[in-house]
Amino acid sequence: MAPPTSTAAAKGFDIVETYNDLLRSDPDLTMPIAAIEALVLLLTHSAASTISETLDLLAKSTAHLKKSIPNPIGLSAGTDLFQRYLITTLQRPGQLGPAGDFKAIRTHLLSNGRLFIRRAKESREKIAAFGRGFIRDGSTVITNGGSRAVASLLRKAADEEGGPSVVRFRVIYVMSSTSKGVDGPSGEEPEGMETVRALRAKGVPVATIPESAVAYALGKADMVIVGAEGVVENGGIVSRMGTYQIGLLAKAIGKPFYVVAESHKFVRLYPLGQYDLPIEQHVIEFKSEEDMAEESQQQASAANTSADGPIELPLCDSVDFTPPHLISALITDSGVLTPSAVSEELIKIWF
Amino acid sequence: MPPPSSSPTHICLLVKHISSASTMAEPVHPAPTMPFASSSSAPGPAQQSTAENPRQTQTLPIRDSKDANATNSDKAPHKGKDTTASAVGGDGAGDKALSPAELKKKAKAEKTARRAKEKLEREGPAPAVGGAPAAGAGGSQARPSATSKKDGAPGGSQKGQRAPPPRRGSVAAAQHGAAEQQKKRKEDKSVAVFGHLYGQQRRTTIAGAGKEVHPAVLALGLQMRDYVVCGSSARCVATLLAFKRVVESYTTPLGTSLSRHLTAHLSHQITYLSTCRPLSISQGNAIRALKLTIASIDPSTPETSAKATLCDFIDSFIREKITIADKVIADSAAQKISDGDVIVTFAGSSIVKETLLEAHRQGKRFRVSIIDSRPLFEGKNMARALANAGLDVQYSLVHAVSHAIKDATKVFLGAHAMTSNGRLYSRVGTALVAMSAKERAGGVEVPVIVCCETVKFTDRVALDSIVVNEIADADELVSPSPPQQVTDLPDPAAAAATAQSDSNKKGAHRAPSNPSADTPASSSDDSPLTKWKDTPNLQLLNIMYDVTPAEYVDMVVTEMGSLPPSAVPIVHRMSTNM
Numbered sequence: 001m002a003p004p005t006s007t008a009a010a011k012g013f014d015i016v017e018t019y020n021d022l023l024r025s026d027p028d029l030t031m032p033i034a035a036i037e038a039l040v041l042l043l044t045h046s047a048a049s050t051i052s053e054t055l056d057l058l059a060k061s062t063a064h065l066k067k068s069i070p071n072p073i074g075l076s077a078g079t080d081l082f083q084r085y086l087i088t089t090l091q092r093p094g095q096l097g098p099a100g101d102f103k104a105i106r107t108h109l110l111s112n113g114r115l116f117i118r119r120a121k122e123s124r125e126k127i128a129a130f131g132r133g134f135i136r137d138g139s140t141v142i143t144n145g146g147s148r149a150v151a152s153l154l155r156k157a158a159d160e161e162g163g164p165s166v167v168r169f170r171v172i173y174v175m176s177s178t179s180k181g182v183d184g185p186s187g188e189e190p191e192g193m194e195t196v197r198a199l200r201a202k203g204v205p206v207a208t209i210p211e212s213a214v215a216y217a218l219g220k221a222d223m224v225i226v227g228a229e230g231v232v233e234n235g236g237i238v239s240r241m242g243t244y245q246i247g248l249l250a251k252a253i254g255k256p257f258y259v260v261a262e263s264h265k266f267v268r269l270y271p272l273g274q275y276d277l278p279i280e281q282h283v284i285e286f287k288s289e290e291d292m293a294e295e296s297q298q299q300a301s302a303a304n305t306s307a308d309g310p311i312e313l314p315l316c317d318s319v320d321f322t323p324p325h326l327i328s329a330l331i332t333d334s335g336v337l338t339p340s341a342v343s344e345e346l347i348k349i350w351f
Numbered sequence: 352m353p354p355p356s357s358s359p360t361h362i363c364l365l366v367k368h369i370s371s372a373s374t375m376a377e378p379v380h381p382a383p384t385m386p387f388a389s390s391s392s393a394p395g396p397a398q399q400s401t402a403e404n405p406r407q408t409q410t411l412p413i414r415d416s417k418d419a420n421a422t423n424s425d426k427a428p429h430k431g432k433d434t435t436a437s438a439v440g441g442d443g444a445g446d447k448a449l450s451p452a453e454l455k456k457k458a459k460a461e462k463t464a465r466r467a468k469e470k471l472e473r474e475g476p477a478p479a480v481g482g483a484p485a486a487g488a489g490g491s492q493a494r495p496s497a498t499s500k501k502d503g504a505p506g507g508s509q510k511g512q513r514a515p516p517p518r519r520g521s522v523a524a525a526q527h528g529a530a531e532q533q534k535k536r537k538e539d540k541s542v543a544v545f546g547h548l549y550g551q552q553r554r555t556t557i558a559g560a561g562k563e564v565h566p567a568v569l570a571l572g573l574q575m576r577d578y579v580v581c582g583s584s585a586r587c588v589a590t591l592l593a594f595k596r597v598v599e600s601y602t603t604p605l606g607t608s609l610s611r612h613l614t615a616h617l618s619h620q621i622t623y624l625s626t627c628r629p630l631s632i633s634q635g636n637a638i639r640a641l642k643l644t645i646a647s648i649d650p651s652t653p654e655t656s657a658k659a660t661l662c663d664f665i666d667s668f669i670r671e672k673i674t675i676a677d678k679v680i681a682d683s684a685a686q687k688i689s690d691g692d693v694i695v696t697f698a699g700s701s702i703v704k705e706t707l708l709e710a711h712r713q714g715k716r717f718r719v720s721i722i723d724s725r726p727l728f729e730g731k732n733m734a735r736a737l738a739n740a741g742l743d744v745q746y747s748l749v750h751a752v753s754h755a756i757k758d759a760t761k762v763f764l765g766a767h768a769m770t771s772n773g774r775l776y777s778r779v780g781t782a783l784v785a786m787s788a789k790e791r792a793g794g795v796e797v798p799v800i801v802c803c804e805t806v807k808f809t810d811r812v813a814l815d816s817i818v819v820n821e822i823a824d825a826d827e828l829v830s831p832s833p834p835q836q837v838t839d840l841p842d843p844a845a846a847a848a849t850a851q852s853d854s855n856k857k858g859a860h861r862a863p864s865n866p867s868a869d870t871p872a873s874s875s876d877d878s879p880l881t882k883w884k885d886t887p888n889l890q891l892l893n894i895m896y897d898v899t900p901a902e903y904v905d906m907v908v909t910e911m912g913s914l915p916p917s918a919v920p921i922v923h924r925m926s927t928n929m
Contacts, residue, residue, distance in 0.1 A: 233915070272761075272798040
C-alpha cells in the first residue's frame with residue numbers, strides 16, 4: 001500500500017511514487033487500476049473543497065503522472081475513465097449533482113472509486129469464464145508475454161472440474177528475447193515463466209519457443225491468445241513488442257487471433273500505425289562504429305549521474321500496435337467483442 | 352407500313368401537351384406519299400385536318416375519330432396493334448367496339464403515352480443549359496430541326512425503312528418534331544444503369560417558382576444550381592441562413608398556428624431548393640431538426656417569441672454542428688499530421704483545408720498534394736488558399752492519382768455523407784483516391800482519414816454508387832470551361848478553352864463523320880462533344896458522387912472524436928437522440 005507520506009496536504013502526496021508503489025506491491029494490479037487507485041488516494045489526501053478544485057487537481061496530477069511514466073498508454077485508460085466518471089457523476093442531478101453537498105459528493109466518489117477497483121480485479125475471473133469455451137479439448141494454444149488475464153484464462157481452463165486438466169490442451173509459450181532475462185544478468189527469468197511453471201504444475205504440457213520460431217510453430221497451433229496493454233478505439237491493441245508479428249503470421253496462416261483484455265483497458269487513442277503511438281521508444285536505432293564508440297564513452301561517464309532527461313522506454317518494455325483487421329475477437333469482461341464493437345463500448349463510456 | 356403509323360399516334364398525343372407551350376405547329380399539309388415526313392413535322396395540323404385526309408384518319412387517329420378509325424379501316428385486322436394504340440386517350444365513346452384483348456392493349460398504350468408524357472415533362476427543360484427559359488428552350492430548339500428535316504425531306508424514304516419499336520422514343524421525336532432516328536437517339540441519352548437518377552432536370556430560372564418562395568431562397572436555389580454555393584456544409588449553412596430569413600419575415604395567417612403552418616410554408620421553400628439541386632444529406636438532417644423544433648413549439652406561444660426561438664435554434668445549430676464542429680475536427684485531425692508527411696487530398700473539402708491550415712499554423716512541416724477533377728475543379732481554390740498560406744502544394748488531376756499517391760504518407764478526404772454501413776459518400780473520384788492509397792503496398796502505410804461532421808451522418812445504407820447518386824448536367828462535361836452561370840461573372844478561362852478545343856479538333860472524328868452536323872450553327876467552342884445529343888451511340892454521364900467502401904477508410908474524424916467507420920451508425924444514433 002502507498003505510505004501516506006504526509007498529512008492531508010496534497011502537496012506532499014507524490015502521485016508517481018504512489019502509482020509505482022501500488023504496482024510493485026500487488027503483482028495482480030494492472031496499470032489503469034493502479035492509476036485509478038492512485039487518484040483515489042490522492043483525493044483522500046487532498047484538501048480540495050470545491051468541484052472545480054478537485055477537477056483541477058485531478059487534471060494536474062494526471063498530466064504529471066502521464067509525463068513521468070515512460071509508457072502512459074495503459075495508465076491513461078484508467079485516469080481517463082476516472083475523470084470521465086467524475087464528470088458524469090457531478091453532472092447528474094440530485095444530491096450528488098453540482099447543487100449537492102460537496103462532502104457527500106466526495107465520499108460518494110471515494111467509495112465508488114474503491115468499488116470500481118474491486119470490480120476491476122474481479123473482471124479477470126469474468127473474462128476467464130467467457131473465454132474458457134474457446135479452449136477446447138485437444139487444442140493447442142500459442143501465447144506470449146506476461147499477461148495476467150491470459151494466465152488466469154489458461155489456469156481456469158486447466159482447473160476444469162475433475163482434477164488435473166480435464167480439458168486437455170497444450171500451450172506454446174513464446175519467450176521474448178528482449179525480456180529482462182536475456183538482457184540482464186541470469187538472475188531474472190524471462191517474462192511469463194511463472195505462468196509456464198504454474199501450468200506445468202497443473203499438468204498442462206507447455207513448450208517454450210523463441211520469437212523466431214513463431215511461424216514454424218503456428219502450424220501446430222489452433223489459436224493465438226494474447227494479452228493487451230491497451231485496447232484502442234479502432235479495436236486494435238497496444239501490446240508487448242512481438243504481438244504484431246504474431247498477429248500478422250496468424251492471419252497469414254489462417255489461425256484465429258484472440259485478445260484477452262479487461263474493459264478498463266480501453267483507451268481513447270486512435271493510432272494509425274506503429275509509429276503513431278504517443279510514446280517515445282527507440283526500437284530501431286541506426287548506429288555506425290563511431291556512434292558505438294561515442295555511446296560507450298558516454299555510458300562510462302554518465303554511469304553514476306541519474307538520468308534527468310526525457311524518459312525513454314527500455315527495449316524490454318517496448319510495445320507495438322496490432323491493427324484490428326488481424327484480430328478475430330476480443331475476450332473482455334463485458335463479453336466477447338469484435339474489434340469494431342470496441343469503439344461502440346468506448347463511445348458508451350464517453351458519452 | 353405499320354410501324355411508322357403507330358409513332359405518330361404518340362406524337363399526336365404529346366404534341367397536345369407541348370403545342371400549348373411552344374409555337375411548334377406549322378401549317379404543313381401532309382403528303383400521303385411521304386407518311387413519315389408529314390406525320391412527324393406536322394402533327395398539330397394533322398389533328399385538325401383528320402376529316403379531310405382519310406389516310407391521316409387511319410394513321411393519326413384522335414379521340415373523335417377513333418370509332419370510325421377502328422371500324423372503317425380495312426387494314427384493321429392485321430394492324431391490330433396500331434389501331435388499339437391509336438385509341439389512346441379515348442374516352443368511353445369507342446370502348447364498346449373493342450374486344451377485351453383490344454382493351455388490354457389500349458390500356459397498355461395509354462400507359463405508354465402517360466410515361467412518354469412524363470418523360471417529356473422531364474426532358475423539356477433539358478436543352479436549356481444556358482439559362483434560357485425552360486419551356487421556351489424546348490420549343491425553340493425543336494423548331495429549327497423540325498423545319499430542316501422537312502426541307503430536306505428526301506431523306507424521308509430512307510428513314511422510313513427503319514422500323515422503330517412502336518413505343519419507344521416518341522417523346523423526343525415530338526419534341527424535336529423530327530425523324531425516328533432522332534427519337535431513338537434522344538432516348539439513349541440517359542445512361543441506362545443510372546436511368547432512375549434522371550429525375551427532374553435542374554431548374555434553370557426562377558420562373559415558375561411558387562409565390563410563397565422567399566427571395567433569399569430563390570437566390571440560394573440558383574446559387575446552388577450553379578455551384579456558387581457548393582459543398583455539403585456550405586449548402587447546409589446557406590440553407591439554414593435562408594430559412595432563418597424566411598422565419599423572420601413569416602407571419603402566421605389567421606386561423607392557423609405557427610407550428611402547423613410554418614412547416615408547410617417551409618416545405619414550399621424546400622421543394623423549390625430541391626428542384627434547383629437535389630438536397631444534400633446535411634441539408635436534409637438540418638431541415639429535419641428544424642422541422643422538429645417547429646413542431647415542438649407550443650401553439651400558445653406568441654408568434655414573436657416562437658420566431659425568436661427558431662432563429663436561436665438555427666444559429667445554435669450552425670454553431671454547434673458546423674462552426675465549432677469544424678474547429679474541433681480541424682484540431683484533432685491536425686494532430687495526425689506529423690513532420691515530413693505528404694498529404695494527399697481530393698477535390699476541395701473546406702474542412703480538410705482547415706485541417707491542413709491548422710497543422711501549418713502549428714508549425715508542422717509537410718507537403719500537400721491536391722488531386723482534382725473535372726468539371727467542377729473544386730481543388731483549385733484549395734490549392735490557392737494553401738499556397739497563399741505558405742504550404743507546399745502540388746496540384747494534379749485525377750488521372751495522375753497513381754503518380755501523386757506514390758509518395759503519399761496520409762490521405763485526407765472530405766465527405767458528403769457517411770452512411771450507416773460505414774461507407775463514405777463523397778465527390779466522384781474519392782473512392783479512386785482511397786483505393787489507390789490502400790492498394791499501394793498492401794495498404795498498411797497510407798492511412799485514409801475522413802473528416803466529417805456528424806451532421807453528415809445518415810442512417811441510409813449505400814452498397815454501391817448506382818442506387819443513390821446525383822446526376823449533373825452532362826453538358827458540363829462537354830465544354831472545357833466551367834458551366835455558364837446565371838449568378839456568377841463570366842468565366843475568364845475562355846481563351847484557354849478555345850485553345851484546348853483547337854488541339855482537340857485533331858482527334859475529332861465524330862463530328863466529321865456526321866455529315867448533317869457540319870454546320871456549326873450555334874456552338875461558340877467547337878469541342879468534339881458539342882453535338883453529343885445529336886451524335887448517335889454517344890452517351891455522356893456526369894455523375895456527382897461515389898461510394899468508398901469502409902475497408903478503404905481507416906479513421907473518421909468527427910467532432911465527437913475519432914471513430915472507425917463501423918462506429919458511424921452508433922454515433923449517428925447518439926447525435927440524433929440528444
